[in-house]
Amino acid sequence: MMVYLTRRYRFSAGHRLHTEALSPEENLRVYGKCNNPNGHGHNYLLEVTVAGAINAATGMVFDLVKLDGIVAGRVLDKLDHKNLNLDMENFRAKVPTTENLCLEIYDLLRHPLEEAGGEGGLQLNRIRLEETSLNSFECVAEGAGAGKGKG
Amino acid sequence: MIYVTRRAEFSASHYYHNPNFTPEENQRVFGKCSNPLGHGHNYVVDVTVSGAIDPVTGMVMDLKELKILLEREVIQLMDHKFLNKEVPAFAEKNPTTENIAVEIWNLLAPKLAHGELHRIRVYENPDLFADYYGE
Numbered sequence: 528m529m530v531y532l533t534r535r536y537r538f539s540a541g542h543r544l545h546t547e548a549l550s551p552e553e554n555l556r557v558y559g560k561c562n563n564p565n566g567h568g569h570n571y572l573l574e575v576t577v578a579g580a581i582n583a584a585t586g587m588v589f590d591l592v593k594l595d596g597i598v599a600g601r602v603l604d605k606l607d608h609k610n611l612n613l614d615m616e617n618f619r620a621k622v623p624t625t626e627n628l629c630l631e632i633y634d635l636l637r638h639p640l641e642e643a644g645g646e647g648g649l650q651l652n653r654i655r656l657e658e659t660s661l662n663s664f665e666c667v668a669e670g671a672g673a674g675k676g677k678g
Numbered sequence: 679m680i681y682v683t684r685r686a687e688f689s690a691s692h693y694y695h696n697p698n699f700t701p702e703e704n705q706r707v708f709g710k711c712s713n714p715l716g717h718g719h720n721y722v723v724d725v726t727v728s729g730a731i732d733p734v735t736g737m738v739m740d741l742k743e744l745k746i747l748l749e750r751e752v753i754q755l756m757d758h759k760f761l762n763k764e765v766p767a768f769a770e771k772n773p774t775t776e777n778i779a780v781e782i783w784n785l786l787a788p789k790l791a792h793g794e795l796h797r798i799r800v801y802e803n804p805d806l807f808a809d810y811y812g813e
Contacts, residue, residue, distance in 0.1 A: 530776040531809035576809075581780070584696055585707055586772030591806070592709060 531652055532588045533576040536598055538607035541568040542623040545612075566610065569658050571625075573602070573632065576653035577640060593643055601635045625658040629666040632656065681796055682738045683726045686748045688757035691718040692773040695762075716760055722801040723752065723782060729793035739792040751785045775802045779810040787812065 544558040611623035694708035761773035
């Protein structure tokens with residue numbers, strides 16, 4: 528029996544969508560106003576979904592205090608009030624689109640969460656990231672059951 | 679296949695406790711949620727039913743039927759109650775958001791006359807929710 532537990536977090540960060548692989552004109556055409564050389568920022572809303580069995584002794588899938596600690600240490604402290612292009616090593620050569628940011632957060636959290644889950648077999652099931660209230664992006668663990676990662 | 683979701687709300691109190699733990703363990707594992715006097719939340723339940731669209735009605739199921747079922751089986755049982763003390767399923771099991779989602783599934787699944795129960799989502803608050811798909 529699997530239960531999927533989701534917790535929401537917020538962080539604010541700046542970025543610019545631009546790639547050296549394209550000409551200035553092409554960058555402007557592809558990324559539009561997001562290509563502004565001075566950058567711009569968003570209030571991101573992050574949803575972290577972990578999946579596992581309910582621990583019979585506690586009634587919980589995972590300790591929320593541990594979850595908060597891992598997300599704060601691995602993600603929020605690194606991203607909040609930062610310039611994603613300049614402060615994040617992985618975005619020096621990769622465009623910090625919300626798609627890429629979603630994958631980056633998945634990679635930052637997967638091992639720490641699955642290790643902390645211990646013998647219970649906790650899975651990082653889904654990362655969902657809202658760049659604005661109108662745009663959201665999701666990254667679902669490979670092998671997650673059909674429909675199980677969907678909001 | 680279409681997925682239809684109906685939302686309902688209830689307000690209830692609860693606390694977390696394991697009688698096999700020492701007081702110190704209960705405090706360590708459950709933190710402020712272990713206060714035996716309880717505390718409360720405004721819960722939101724999303725019930726998602728899947729099915730084909732009936733060509734005559736254009737509907738997967740009559741949502742009024744789902745609303746009445748949810749009201750009778752879940753809301754009347756849990757709304758304005760102390761979950762640990764007043765809901766039998768939680769007499770010996772912590773009313774965590776996870777366990778509440780599973781319990782609501784168990785209450786609704788046998789009673790649903792049309793469509794397939796797909797998902798129960800329970801929000802303890804807007805920033806925390808649990809999903810259960812029945813397996």
